[in-house]
Amino acid sequence: MAKVLVVTSGKGGVGKTTTTAALGAALAQAGQSVAVVDFDVGLRNLDLVMGAERRVVYDLINVVNGDAKLNQALIRDKRLENLSLLPASQTRDKDALTDEGVAKVMDELREKFDWVICDSPAGIERGATLAMRHADLAVVVTNPEVSSVRDSDRIIGLLDSKTLKAERGEIMEKHLILTRYDPARADRGDMLKVDDVLEILSIPLLAIIPESLEVLRASNVGCPVTMNNPLSAPARAYIDAVRRLKGDPVPMTVPSDKKSLLNKLFTRRAA
Amino acid sequence: MSLRNLFNKRASAPTARDRLQLILAHERAGAGGSDLVMLLREEILAVIAKHVTVERDKVQIRLERGKDMSTLGVDIELPVTAAPKPPAKPPAKVPAKASSKRAAA
Numbered sequence: 001m002a003k004v005l006v007v008t009s010g011k012g013g014v015g016k017t018t019t020t021a022a023l024g025a026a027l028a029q030a031g032q033s034v035a036v037v038d039f040d041v042g043l044r045n046l047d048l049v050m051g052a053e054r055r056v057v058y059d060l061i062n063v064v065n066g067d068a069k070l071n072q073a074l075i076r077d078k079r080l081e082n083l084s085l086l087p088a089s090q091t092r093d094k095d096a097l098t099d100e101g102v103a104k105v106m107d108e109l110r111e112k113f114d115w116v117i118c119d120s121p122a123g124i125e126r127g128a129t130l131a132m133r134h135a136d137l138a139v140v141v142t143n144p145e146v147s148s149v150r151d152s153d154r155i156i157g158l159l160d161s162k163t164l165k166a167e168r169g170e171i172m173e174k175h176l177i178l179t180r181y182d183p184a185r186a187d188r189g190d191m192l193k194v195d196d197v198l199e200i201l202s203i204p205l206l207a208i209i210p211e212s213l214e215v216l217r218a219s220n221v222g223c224p225v226t227m228n229n230p231l232s233a234p235a236r237a238y239i240d241a242v243r244r245l246k247g248d249p250v251p252m253t254v255p256s257d258k259k260s261l262l263n264k265l266f267t268r269r270a271a
Numbered sequence: 272m273s274l275r276n277l278f279n280k281r282a283s284a285p286t287a288r289d290r291l292q293l294i295l296a297h298e299r300a301g302a303g304g305s306d307l308v309m310l311l312r313e314e315i316l317a318v319i320a321k322h323v324t325v326e327r328d329k330v331q332i333r334l335e336r337g338k339d340m341s342t343l344g345v346d347i348e349l350p351v352t353a354a355p356k357p358p359a360k361p362p363a364k365v366p367a368k369a370s371s372k373r374a375a376a
Contacts, residue, residue, distance in 0.1 A: 145287075146287050146290065146291055149291055150291060150294065150295065150298075153295050153298070153299070154298075157299075186284065188282070189281075189282020189283065189284045189285065190282065190283055190284060191284055192284050192287050192288060193284065196284065196287075196288045199288075200288070200291050200292060200295060
Protein backbone atom coordinates (compact mmCIF):
# COMPACT_ATOMS: atom_id res chain seq x y z
CA MET A 1 0.00 0.00 0.00
CA ALA A 2 1.36 3.36 -1.01
CA LYS A 3 2.36 5.91 1.57
CA VAL A 4 1.58 9.56 0.99
CA LEU A 5 4.08 11.89 2.63
CA VAL A 6 3.77 15.67 2.71
CA VAL A 7 6.84 17.89 3.03
CA THR A 8 5.71 21.10 4.68
CA SER A 9 7.03 23.96 6.81
CA GLY A 10 4.88 27.07 6.91
CA LYS A 11 7.81 29.34 6.20
CA GLY A 12 9.27 29.62 2.71
CA GLY A 13 12.88 29.05 1.78
CA VAL A 14 13.70 26.51 4.48
CA GLY A 15 14.30 23.59 2.11
CA LYS A 16 10.96 21.91 1.33
CA THR A 17 11.69 21.43 -2.36
CA THR A 18 15.28 20.34 -1.76
CA THR A 19 14.00 17.87 0.84
CA THR A 20 11.22 16.56 -1.43
CA ALA A 21 13.70 15.94 -4.25
CA ALA A 22 16.30 14.40 -1.93
CA LEU A 23 13.87 12.08 -0.09
CA GLY A 24 12.19 11.09 -3.35
CA ALA A 25 15.49 10.28 -5.03
CA ALA A 26 16.87 8.46 -1.97
CA LEU A 27 13.72 6.30 -1.74
CA ALA A 28 13.99 5.54 -5.45
CA GLN A 29 17.70 4.77 -5.07
CA ALA A 30 16.65 2.29 -2.37
CA GLY A 31 14.45 0.51 -4.92
CA GLN A 32 11.04 2.00 -4.13
CA SER A 33 8.78 3.41 -6.82
CA VAL A 34 8.25 7.06 -6.06
CA ALA A 35 6.22 10.00 -7.35
CA VAL A 36 7.11 13.52 -6.25
CA VAL A 37 4.22 15.95 -6.64
CA ASP A 38 4.59 19.73 -6.76
CA PHE A 39 1.64 21.49 -5.08
CA ASP A 40 3.11 24.97 -5.43
CA VAL A 41 0.77 26.10 -8.19
CA GLY A 42 1.97 29.31 -9.82
CA LEU A 43 5.45 29.06 -8.30
CA ARG A 44 6.58 25.61 -9.32
CA ASN A 45 10.21 24.74 -8.72
CA LEU A 46 10.41 21.03 -8.08
CA ASP A 47 10.80 20.52 -11.86
CA LEU A 48 13.87 22.78 -11.81
CA VAL A 49 15.45 21.15 -8.76
CA MET A 50 14.85 17.72 -10.36
CA GLY A 51 16.28 18.89 -13.70
CA ALA A 52 13.06 18.22 -15.61
CA GLU A 53 12.00 21.79 -16.39
CA ARG A 54 12.26 21.36 -20.15
CA ARG A 55 10.22 18.18 -20.19
CA VAL A 56 7.01 19.55 -18.63
CA VAL A 57 4.04 19.15 -20.98
CA TYR A 58 1.04 18.62 -18.73
CA ASP A 59 0.73 19.39 -15.05
CA LEU A 60 -1.28 18.64 -11.90
CA ILE A 61 -4.06 21.05 -12.84
CA ASN A 62 -4.44 19.52 -16.30
CA VAL A 63 -4.92 16.14 -14.63
CA VAL A 64 -7.28 17.52 -11.97
CA ASN A 65 -9.40 19.13 -14.70
CA GLY A 66 -9.36 16.01 -16.84
CA ASP A 67 -7.46 17.72 -19.69
CA ALA A 68 -4.71 15.13 -19.47
CA LYS A 69 -4.32 11.62 -18.12
CA LEU A 70 -2.05 11.11 -15.12
CA ASN A 71 0.36 9.08 -17.26
CA GLN A 72 0.70 11.92 -19.74
CA ALA A 73 1.61 14.40 -17.01
CA LEU A 74 4.03 12.21 -15.06
CA ILE A 75 7.67 12.82 -16.03
CA ARG A 76 9.93 9.85 -15.53
CA ASP A 77 13.36 10.73 -14.20
CA LYS A 78 16.14 10.14 -16.73
CA ARG A 79 18.56 8.84 -14.12
CA LEU A 80 16.21 6.70 -12.03
CA GLU A 81 13.42 4.94 -13.86
CA ASN A 82 11.36 4.32 -10.70
CA LEU A 83 11.21 8.04 -9.87
CA SER A 84 8.52 10.25 -11.43
CA LEU A 85 7.56 13.89 -11.13
CA LEU A 86 4.10 15.42 -11.34
CA PRO A 87 4.75 19.12 -11.89
CA ALA A 88 2.56 22.00 -10.76
CA SER A 89 1.10 24.50 -13.19
CA GLN A 90 3.09 27.67 -13.64
CA THR A 91 0.36 29.76 -15.23
CA ARG A 92 -2.78 28.95 -13.28
CA ASP A 93 -3.48 29.84 -9.68
CA LYS A 94 -4.13 27.50 -6.80
CA ASP A 95 -7.90 28.05 -6.87
CA ALA A 96 -7.89 25.84 -9.96
CA LEU A 97 -7.30 22.86 -7.66
CA THR A 98 -10.58 21.30 -6.54
CA ASP A 99 -10.87 19.06 -3.49
CA GLU A 100 -12.46 16.23 -5.48
CA GLY A 101 -9.97 16.56 -8.34
CA VAL A 102 -6.99 16.35 -6.00
CA ALA A 103 -8.55 13.40 -4.14
CA LYS A 104 -8.95 11.54 -7.43
CA VAL A 105 -5.34 12.18 -8.51
CA MET A 106 -4.03 11.10 -5.11
CA ASP A 107 -6.04 7.85 -5.30
CA GLU A 108 -4.61 7.14 -8.72
CA LEU A 109 -1.06 7.89 -7.55
CA ARG A 110 -1.50 5.57 -4.56
CA GLU A 111 -2.25 2.70 -6.92
CA LYS A 112 0.82 3.27 -9.07
CA PHE A 113 3.58 4.00 -6.56
CA ASP A 114 5.04 2.87 -3.24
CA TRP A 115 5.60 6.45 -2.12
CA VAL A 116 3.89 9.70 -3.09
CA ILE A 117 5.77 12.76 -1.80
CA CYS A 118 3.88 16.05 -1.90
CA ASP A 119 5.91 19.26 -1.95
CA SER A 120 3.78 21.83 -0.14
CA PRO A 121 3.82 25.53 -0.95
CA ALA A 122 4.82 27.89 1.85
CA GLY A 123 2.10 29.51 3.92
CA ILE A 124 -1.02 28.13 5.56
CA GLU A 125 -3.45 28.86 2.74
CA ARG A 126 -5.38 26.55 0.50
CA GLY A 127 -2.36 25.25 -1.44
CA ALA A 128 -0.65 24.13 1.77
CA THR A 129 -3.77 22.57 3.28
CA LEU A 130 -4.53 20.71 0.03
CA ALA A 131 -0.97 19.35 -0.11
CA MET A 132 -1.26 17.91 3.42
CA ARG A 133 -4.91 16.84 3.17
CA HIS A 134 -4.36 13.27 1.93
CA ALA A 135 -1.08 12.59 3.70
CA ASP A 136 -0.42 9.51 5.82
CA LEU A 137 2.62 11.12 7.35
CA ALA A 138 4.29 14.52 7.35
CA VAL A 139 7.84 15.78 7.28
CA VAL A 140 8.11 19.25 8.80
CA VAL A 141 11.17 21.09 7.50
CA THR A 142 12.57 23.64 9.95
CA ASN A 143 15.62 25.90 10.13
CA PRO A 144 17.17 26.52 13.57
CA GLU A 145 15.83 30.05 13.51
CA VAL A 146 12.95 31.70 15.42
CA SER A 147 10.58 32.50 12.56
CA SER A 148 10.92 29.07 11.01
CA VAL A 149 10.29 27.30 14.34
CA ARG A 150 7.24 29.42 15.04
CA ASP A 151 5.76 28.74 11.60
CA SER A 152 6.47 25.02 11.95
CA ASP A 153 4.53 25.03 15.20
CA ARG A 154 1.59 26.52 13.35
CA ILE A 155 1.83 23.93 10.58
CA ILE A 156 1.90 21.11 13.15
CA GLY A 157 -1.39 22.49 14.47
CA LEU A 158 -2.86 22.34 10.96
CA LEU A 159 -1.57 18.79 10.42
CA ASP A 160 -3.43 17.79 13.57
CA SER A 161 -6.68 19.42 12.51
CA LYS A 162 -7.05 19.99 8.76
CA THR A 163 -5.96 16.64 7.33
CA LEU A 164 -8.28 13.76 6.45
CA LYS A 165 -6.44 11.63 8.97
CA ALA A 166 -7.03 14.15 11.76
CA GLU A 167 -10.69 14.50 10.78
CA ARG A 168 -11.09 10.74 11.06
CA GLY A 169 -9.74 11.03 14.60
CA GLU A 170 -6.46 9.31 13.79
CA ILE A 171 -3.05 10.58 14.79
CA MET A 172 -1.02 12.16 12.02
CA GLU A 173 2.53 10.83 12.05
CA LYS A 174 4.91 13.80 12.01
CA HIS A 175 8.68 13.98 11.64
CA LEU A 176 11.09 16.87 11.88
CA ILE A 177 13.92 17.51 9.43
CA LEU A 178 16.17 20.25 10.72
CA THR A 179 17.93 21.88 7.77
CA ARG A 180 20.85 24.29 7.45
CA TYR A 181 22.20 23.22 10.82
CA ASP A 182 25.66 24.34 11.81
CA PRO A 183 26.97 22.40 14.83
CA ALA A 184 29.83 24.83 15.41
CA ARG A 185 27.51 27.83 15.64
CA ALA A 186 25.11 25.90 17.86
CA ASP A 187 28.01 24.99 20.18
CA ARG A 188 29.00 28.65 20.38
CA GLY A 189 25.46 29.51 21.44
CA ASP A 190 24.71 31.45 18.28
CA MET A 191 22.19 29.02 16.85
CA LEU A 192 19.30 27.09 18.37
CA LYS A 193 20.46 23.59 19.26
CA VAL A 194 18.74 20.46 17.98
CA ASP A 195 17.38 19.77 21.47
CA ASP A 196 15.98 23.30 21.76
CA VAL A 197 13.98 22.86 18.56
CA LEU A 198 12.85 19.36 19.55
CA GLU A 199 11.75 20.53 22.97
CA ILE A 200 9.73 23.35 21.48
CA LEU A 201 8.09 21.44 18.63
CA SER A 202 7.77 18.05 20.39
CA ILE A 203 7.82 15.90 17.28
CA PRO A 204 10.37 13.16 16.58
CA LEU A 205 13.54 14.00 14.69
CA LEU A 206 14.00 12.35 11.30
CA ALA A 207 17.27 13.97 10.24
CA ILE A 208 19.65 16.88 10.73
CA ILE A 209 20.81 18.31 7.42
CA PRO A 210 24.01 20.28 7.89
CA GLU A 211 24.50 23.59 6.10
CA SER A 212 26.43 22.65 2.99
CA LEU A 213 27.54 23.98 -0.38
CA GLU A 214 26.43 20.68 -1.88
CA VAL A 215 22.75 21.64 -1.64
CA LEU A 216 23.22 24.68 -3.87
CA ARG A 217 25.53 22.75 -6.17
CA ALA A 218 22.89 20.07 -6.64
CA SER A 219 20.10 22.54 -7.42
CA ASN A 220 22.41 24.45 -9.79
CA VAL A 221 22.68 21.38 -11.97
CA GLY A 222 19.13 20.13 -11.42
CA CYS A 223 19.95 16.91 -9.62
CA PRO A 224 18.69 15.83 -6.17
CA VAL A 225 21.58 16.05 -3.72
CA THR A 226 21.44 12.33 -2.92
CA MET A 227 22.14 11.55 -6.58
CA ASN A 228 24.46 14.43 -7.37
CA ASN A 229 26.93 13.61 -4.61
CA PRO A 230 25.76 10.65 -2.55
CA LEU A 231 28.77 10.85 -0.24
CA SER A 232 28.29 14.50 0.68
CA ALA A 233 27.10 15.37 4.18
CA PRO A 234 23.54 16.46 3.24
CA ALA A 235 23.12 13.41 0.98
CA ARG A 236 24.17 11.05 3.76
CA ALA A 237 21.74 12.78 6.13
CA TYR A 238 18.86 12.38 3.66
CA ILE A 239 19.77 8.76 2.93
CA ASP A 240 19.72 8.05 6.69
CA ALA A 241 16.34 9.82 6.90
CA VAL A 242 14.94 7.46 4.27
CA ARG A 243 16.26 4.43 6.13
CA ARG A 244 14.54 5.67 9.27
CA LEU A 245 11.31 6.23 7.33
CA LYS A 246 11.50 2.61 6.23
CA GLY A 247 11.80 1.54 9.85
CA ASP A 248 15.56 1.00 10.03
CA PRO A 249 16.94 2.19 13.37
CA VAL A 250 19.85 4.39 12.30
CA PRO A 251 21.71 6.31 15.01
CA MET A 252 21.24 10.07 14.69
CA THR A 253 24.34 11.99 13.61
CA VAL A 254 25.15 15.28 11.98
CA PRO A 255 27.15 14.22 8.93
CA SER A 256 30.06 16.47 8.11
CA ASP A 257 31.98 17.33 4.97
CA LYS A 258 34.87 18.63 6.96
CA LYS A 259 37.93 16.50 7.05
CA SER A 260 40.11 16.04 10.06
CA LEU A 261 43.64 17.34 9.86
CA LEU A 262 45.01 13.83 9.49
CA ASN A 263 42.63 13.15 6.65
CA LYS A 264 43.62 16.35 4.96
CA LEU A 265 47.27 15.45 5.23
CA PHE A 266 47.00 11.92 4.02
CA THR A 267 44.32 11.96 1.36
CA ARG A 268 44.71 13.63 -1.96
CA ARG A 269 41.48 15.03 -3.33
CA ALA A 270 38.78 12.46 -3.06
CA ALA A 271 36.62 12.27 -6.16
CA MET B 272 34.18 46.50 17.06
CA SER B 273 35.62 47.45 20.41
CA LEU B 274 37.58 45.11 22.65
CA ARG B 275 34.73 45.17 25.09
CA ASN B 276 32.38 43.86 22.47
CA LEU B 277 34.80 41.08 21.71
CA PHE B 278 34.85 39.83 25.27
CA ASN B 279 31.32 40.63 26.19
CA LYS B 280 29.63 38.58 23.50
CA ARG B 281 26.69 36.71 24.97
CA ALA B 282 25.16 33.65 23.40
CA SER B 283 21.97 34.54 21.59
CA ALA B 284 20.48 31.07 21.17
CA PRO B 285 19.12 30.83 24.74
CA THR B 286 17.30 34.12 24.15
CA ALA B 287 15.81 32.69 20.96
CA ARG B 288 14.67 29.58 22.80
CA ASP B 289 13.07 31.52 25.66
CA ARG B 290 11.29 33.93 23.33
CA LEU B 291 9.95 31.06 21.25
CA GLN B 292 8.70 29.14 24.27
CA LEU B 293 6.89 32.18 25.53
CA ILE B 294 5.24 33.20 22.29
CA LEU B 295 4.25 29.66 21.36
CA ALA B 296 2.71 28.93 24.75
CA HIS B 297 0.65 32.04 24.18
CA GLU B 298 -0.26 31.23 20.58
CA ARG B 299 -1.18 27.62 21.27
CA ALA B 300 -3.63 28.70 23.94
CA GLY B 301 -4.59 31.95 22.26
CA ALA B 302 -7.80 33.02 20.61
CA GLY B 303 -7.08 31.61 17.17
CA GLY B 304 -5.64 28.51 18.73
CA SER B 305 -7.75 25.91 20.33
CA ASP B 306 -11.45 25.31 20.59
CA LEU B 307 -10.73 22.94 23.44
CA VAL B 308 -9.10 25.60 25.56
CA MET B 309 -11.91 28.05 24.89
CA LEU B 310 -14.53 25.45 25.75
CA LEU B 311 -12.76 24.44 28.95
CA ARG B 312 -12.39 28.08 29.89
CA GLU B 313 -16.11 28.75 29.54
CA GLU B 314 -17.13 25.64 31.47
CA ILE B 315 -14.62 26.20 34.26
CA LEU B 316 -15.80 29.80 34.56
CA ALA B 317 -19.40 28.62 34.78
CA VAL B 318 -18.61 26.16 37.57
CA ILE B 319 -16.69 28.75 39.56
CA ALA B 320 -19.39 31.35 39.04
CA LYS B 321 -21.81 29.11 40.91
CA HIS B 322 -19.84 29.57 44.10
CA VAL B 323 -17.76 32.72 43.82
CA THR B 324 -17.64 35.69 41.57
CA VAL B 325 -14.39 35.89 39.71
CA GLU B 326 -13.38 38.25 36.98
CA ARG B 327 -12.95 36.66 33.59
CA ASP B 328 -9.41 37.88 33.12
CA LYS B 329 -8.37 36.39 36.46
CA VAL B 330 -8.75 32.92 35.00
CA GLN B 331 -5.87 31.71 32.88
CA ILE B 332 -5.85 28.46 31.02
CA ARG B 333 -2.81 27.10 29.28
CA LEU B 334 -2.31 23.96 27.30
CA GLU B 335 1.31 22.90 27.07
CA ARG B 336 2.34 20.22 24.68
CA GLY B 337 4.77 17.50 25.71
CA LYS B 338 6.09 14.44 23.95
CA ASP B 339 3.67 11.84 25.31
CA MET B 340 1.12 14.05 26.97
CA SER B 341 0.12 17.65 27.30
CA THR B 342 -0.40 19.58 30.49
CA LEU B 343 -3.40 21.72 31.14
CA GLY B 344 -2.63 24.53 33.56
CA VAL B 345 -5.48 26.42 35.19
CA ASP B 346 -4.71 29.54 37.24
CA ILE B 347 -7.63 31.08 39.06
CA GLU B 348 -7.14 34.19 41.08
CA LEU B 349 -9.84 34.26 43.74
CA PRO B 350 -10.89 37.64 45.13
CA VAL B 351 -10.27 37.81 48.89
CA THR B 352 -13.60 39.45 49.60
CA ALA B 353 -15.86 37.45 47.37
CA ALA B 354 -15.01 34.07 48.83
CA PRO B 355 -17.86 32.34 50.66
CA LYS B 356 -17.85 30.50 53.99
CA PRO B 357 -14.39 28.92 54.20
CA PRO B 358 -11.93 31.70 54.97
CA ALA B 359 -10.49 33.32 51.92
CA LYS B 360 -7.26 31.86 50.66
CA PRO B 361 -4.61 33.64 48.70
CA PRO B 362 -4.83 33.17 44.94
CA ALA B 363 -5.23 29.46 44.37
CA LYS B 364 -3.25 27.48 41.89
CA VAL B 365 -5.01 24.48 40.52
CA PRO B 366 -2.73 22.39 38.38
CA ALA B 367 -4.65 19.85 36.37
CA LYS B 368 -3.49 17.30 33.91
CA ALA B 369 -5.16 16.28 30.75
CA SER B 370 -3.80 13.74 28.32
CA SER B 371 -5.22 15.53 25.37
CA LYS B 372 -3.39 16.04 22.15
CA ARG B 373 -1.97 19.38 21.07
CA ALA B 374 -4.22 22.38 20.85
CA ALA B 375 -5.36 22.11 17.29
CA ALA B 376 -5.92 25.23 15.28
